Amino acid sequence: MKTGFELDFVARTLRITGVVLLISLPFGIYYFGIWPALAFFSGGIWGMVNLIFLSSLIRTAIRPGGADTTRAVGFAVIKFPLLYLAGYALLKVPRFEPLHLLAGFSVLFLVMLLKATARALLGLDETGEHNSNPGQV
């Protein structure tokens, strides 16, 4: 039986986060204004890209067959200096509030938490069917 922590858990989390961000963008623009909504959206996108590179880095560097050094170094170089510089650049955009960026960045973790909680509480396995062992996430 498949459980919620199979390999595509991260991919599904990213997909749902993207959908949540896309849906919240027009509502954010309408209710809070363009800059807070854009900051929220940018924070979320930054978090998603960060998770993509983190998971790629871990999958290439830490695996049973030994690390794929070239790819791992490539991902590390993109993730640590470039992505963090991009985050710093986002923070320095004059109209972006750090709090809005932070809220957008947190959407990803909220999705992860809700997915894990739902699976634990409802006892759903990956296919949406009921799990015989609800405590297993």
Place this chain on the structure above:
Amino acid sequence: MDYQSMLSWALPIGVGVAAFGSALGIGRAVGSAMEAMGRQPEAAGKIQTAMIVGAAFIEALTLYALLVFIMLQGKIGG
């Protein structure tokens, strides 16, 4: 000691503690994941996913600390 002096001490110490805690957390996570994969290579996928999620949460906490530092940095007067 006034508010600004306390803040100028607390902010770098706070970020340092957060970075130290995250480094310990990620180090332990990677170490345990390697050990687990060595014992059960067939479960590598699940272990990697759990590790990615854990590492993401740990990294997020450090980023929160850094952002709080940046947000409060402006309150330290010259």
